[in-house]
Amino acid sequence: MLDQREMPSWGYMADNGTTLWEAFNANTRNLSLNHWTHSAVNEWLWRNVAGLNPDEQLPGYESFTIAPRPTPMVSWCRSSYESIRGPILIHWQREGRQFNLDVTIPANTTATVIVPTDHPETVMESGHPAGQAEGVKALSGGPTTYRVGSGTYHFTSAIAPP
Numbered sequence: 097m098l099d100q101r102e103m104p105s106w107g108y109m110a111d112n113g114t115t116l117w118e119a120f121n122a123n124t125r126n127l128s129l130n131h132w133t134h135s136a137v138n139e140w141l142w143r144n145v146a147g148l149n150p151d152e153q154l155p156g157y158e159s160f161t162i163a164p165r166p167t168p169m170v171s172w173c174r175s176s177y178e179s180i181r182g183p184i185l186i187h188w189q190r191e192g193r194q195f196n197l198d199v200t201i202p203a204n205t206t207a208t209v210i211v212p213t214d215h216p217e218t219v220m221e222s223g224h225p226a227g228q229a230e231g232v233k234a235l236s237g238g239p240t241t242y243r244v245g246s247g248t249y250h251f252t253s254a255i256a257p258p
Contacts, residue, residue: 146175
């Protein structure tokens with residue numbers, strides 16, 4: 097339902113509008129073209145595949161977490177979320193044993209970034225050890241957990257093959 101571009105599928109809906117419809121055969125004459133029940137799959141995708149989750153203590157995306165979840169079946173994700181504070185961009189990709197994560201954090205916000213890896217010592221940001229990179233602070237939440245401010249970051253790490 098997600099990969100396909102023909103009706104009935106979420107891909108067909110995405111190609112033919114900006115929202116998800118009340119039913120796979122909806123049109124302007126019979127059903128809503130903006131319906132929350134089918135949109136729940138969108139939330140699942142950005143929370144669980146892209147890894148974007150709001151911080152409930154700092155609402156309105158003043159702060160949020162990015163924790164991608166590559167799997168053997170999902171080797172990449174490109175996601176954008178139009179938050180009230182500006183666009184949050186996430187692009188990650190697994191290529192063999194290499195994991196790449198590009199994130200853009202809007203102005204006046206912060207993010208906790210958790211880089212998936214089985215070798216924490218390999219995590220880099222723009223070619224520098226992540227904990228020493230400008231604008232990146234290592235957190236005690238885990239060996240690959242970082243706090244970043246607004247800006248664009250390029251993380252890389254070694255990861256076990258799928």
